[in-house]
Amino acid sequence: MDDDFQPITTTSFYGRKxxxxxxxxxxxxESHEDEADVIVLPPEPDVLTDQEEFDDDNIMESHIPNDVPGYIEVNFGNTDEWSDSDDEPLSIFVSKRPRAEERNPVWEKIEPVYVFSRDTExxxxxxxxxxxxSLRGYNPVQIFEKLFDDNVFQLMIEQSIIYSRQKNNHDFFATMEEMKIFIGILLLSGYHKLPQQRMYWSLDEDLGVKIVSGSISRNRFLEIKRYLHFADNDKINKNDKMFKLRPLMDILNKNFRQWGFFHKSLSVDEAMVKYFGHHSAKQFIRGKPVRFGFKDWMLCSSTGYCYAFDTYCGKNSEKKGQSLGLGADVVISLLEHLDNPADHIVYFDNFFTTLRLMNQLTAKGIRATGTIRENRxxxxxxxxxxxxxxxxxxTYDYRFNCENNLLIVKWKDNSVCSMAxxxxxxxxxxxxKRWSRAKKEITTVQQPLVFQNYNAGMGGVDLNDQATNTYRISIRGKKWWxxxxxxxxxxxxxxxxxxxQICASPEEKISLLDFTRYVARYYLRLNNKTRKTNRPCQVPGAVRYDxxxxxxxxxxxxxxxxVCHLRIRWRCKKCIVTLCVERECFEKYHT
Known part of the structure; x- marks a missing residue:
């Protein structure tokens, strides 16, 4: 064989050839007794070429190319020799210490025995x-202003004036009365919807709302809406995506809890606020009634009263130092103002429930129940x-952990549900009572007590969300917040x-619609005067030219x-429009 095609043989410490x-x-x-590993190596880059290295017309047997494109490496299992090279790190020769196994909780099918008493205080x-x-005898406006108080209106006035100065408008001012009228118009738009906000000031009898046009002019309303603000843009908190609304959120959360937590059953859940614009905090949840929008975490009573809320801004914006997971951190955050845990029971769904969360709440003395996923x-x-x-x-099954005072129950209804x-x-x-498809009749099904209590205590956020969206403000804005x-x-x-509903007597209780109308009409009557206008009456063309x-x-x-704007004492009897008779304005107007 030619010298150029002699086999290359290289041997190392570990029997590599x-x-x-x-x-x-x-x-x-075949000549080696030990087992061998065979590896085909690619050719060297410096000898790799697209051109043939021999003459096609003079092919000799000794010049036939190799049967592999590169080289063949054979590693024999010779481990008797040890390399004394200093290039090897010592850490690879040190056996790793096995990790200490976490102590697994012991679950037993026994009757639960808790550290808590059976009944709350x-x-x-x-x-x-x-x-x-404290609220006995209060009318709807007085109760509303206990929550949406003067601090909120003052914040709106101060920050709106600051924002107008930043926009180089040094003439803008607003009063408390104007801000209340502004809120009144927003509330009215919840139950009196029109396609466009300007239509509330229309002179057409089928569009205009006299109580709105009589309280504030259209241009003044739009000016207040344009400069409405709740935070100073010169003091931006880059770590808070909700900095534009954070002062307002803090005031409302504080006002909602000014009497403490006066309901026994509390529930934690999410609520979606519809939004189709662009914002990094916007969420998409498939299968929900509101798929696009902002997600609010809410802590409500079983009757639907909201004690605390916060807008979800992403995982990166959550508080550092907490490692219980997103859902668990939300529960801990919403319950941080719960001053008397022994008086309350908290319910949440399987998005929030984990064993670590339940242990944390037990350590804080908070009673809690929640559906739990099987993989948790x-x-x-x-x-x-x-x-x-x-x-x-x-059918149901249960296990109790004596060490952590935790009960897990599974119950089959239409499907299998787990509760912790x-x-x-x-x-x-x-x-x-459940409908049986097999028997074609209503049957009686047994249900563990924990599921009955969960159904009674959970759902407060849904009740609040349902009432909130019943007469939702319909006037829209261009700002993301x-x-x-x-x-x-x-x-x-x-x-x-x-x-x-809590404080009023049975005779004084009114519906949500009447309650909203009471507050809206009260605010709109603060400055309700008959406004004069120089605009001509808008007569439909079908009447004007018939x-x-x-x-x-x-x-x-x-x-x-x-037509000619001269002072006269004549008008059209049908159109109720002032028109000259001598100067042919009457004829021009109707033709």
């Missing part, structure tokens, strides 16, 4: 009585959902109505002609 042909490699493997009921006593039931030997789904409806609680029990069993601001106004109105029944009529007071 390199060959250029398969035959050489096979002979070496009466502190919530005592605070509820104080709320009734760590090492719990309870019957799997797949197996329980084969059982008949009403640090205070609730299974018995006495409740019985609910406008939908959140109007949502806060609606939530405040819902909370005010909930307070009125040539039927248009006769001049003399009036006592001189008014300006709608």
């Amino acid at each position: 390199i060959f250029s042909t398969l035959q050489e490699a096979a002979d070496a493997i 009466n502190g919530a009921n005592d605070r509820l009585e104080k709320v009734k006593e 039931q760590k090492n719990c030997n309870i019957q799997s959902s797949k197996m329980m789904d084969k059982e008949e409806r009403g 609680s640090n205070h609730d029990f299974i018995e006495p069993l409740n019985y609910v 406008w939908c959140l601001f109007t949502h806060m106004v609606n939530v405040t109105m819902t909370n005010s109505w909930k307070l009125h 040539n039927v029944g248009h006769f001049p009529e003399k009036i006592e007071k001189q008014l300006r002609c709608s």
Whole structure:
């Protein structure tokens, strides 16, 4: 064989050899007793070319190319020799210390025994009585202003003036009365919807709203809306995506809790605020009634009164130092103002529930119950959902962890549902009615007590969201925070109505619509004067040009002609428009 095609053989400490042909490699493997690993290496880059290295007309057997494109590396299992090279890091020779195994909780099928007493204390009921006593006899406006108080209106005035100066308008000022009228118009738009906001000041009898046009001019309303602000743009907090609304959110959250927590059952859930613009905090949730918008975390009572809320701005904006997960951190954050945990029970769904959260709430002395996903039931030997789904409806299984005082219950209804609680029990069993497809009749199904209590205590956020969106403000704005601001106004109105339902006697209780109308009309009447206008009456063309029944009529007071603008005492009897008779204005107007 030619010298250029001699096999290359290289040997190292670990029995590595390199060959250029398969035959050489096979002979070496057969002559070696140890096992071998074969690796085909690519050719060297400096000899790799697209041009043939020999003459096509003079092909000799010795010049036949190799049967592999590069080289063949054979590694034999010779580990008797050890390399003394200093290039190897010492860390690879040190055996890693095994990680200490986490202590798995022990789950047993026993009756739960908690550190909490079975019944909560009466502190919530005592605070509820104080709320009734303090608000007894209050009308809807007075209750609304207990939550949307003068501090809110003053914030709107001060920050709006600052923003107008930043926009080089040094003539803008606003009063408390004008801001209340502004809020009144927004509330009115919730139950009196028109396609465009300017139509509230229209002179057409089928569009205009006299109480609106009589309270404030259209241009003044638009000017207030243009400069409305709640935070100083010169003091931007780059770490807070909601800095534009943070002062307003803080005031409202404080006002909502000014009497403390006066309900026993509390629930944590999310609410969506519809928004289709561009913002980094906008969320998309598939399958929800509101798919696009901002997500609000809310803490509400079982009746729908909101105690705390916050807008979700992304994982990066959450508080540092908490490692319980997004849902658990939200629950801990909303409950940080809960001053008497023994008086309340908190409910939440499987988005929030984890075993670590339940342990944390137990350590804080907070009773909690929540549905839990099966992949979060760590090492719990309870019957799997797949197996329980084969059982008949009403079947349940449970396990209790004595160390962490935690109960997990699975119950099959239409589907299998899991519940975790640090205070609730299974018995006495409740019985609910369900439709049986097999028997074609209504049957009775047993239900553990923890599920009955969860259904009674959960759902407060949904009740609040339902009432808030019933008469949602319809006037729209171009700023990204406008939908959140109007949502806060609606939530405040819902909370005010909930307070009125608590404090009013049965004869004085009114619906949410009547409550909203009461507040809106009160604000719009603060400056309700008959406004004079020089604009001509807008007569529909079908009436103006029908040539039927248009006769001049003399009036006592001189008014300006709608065509030549001279002062006259004549008008069209049908159109009610001032027109000259001598100067042919009457004819020009109707033709």
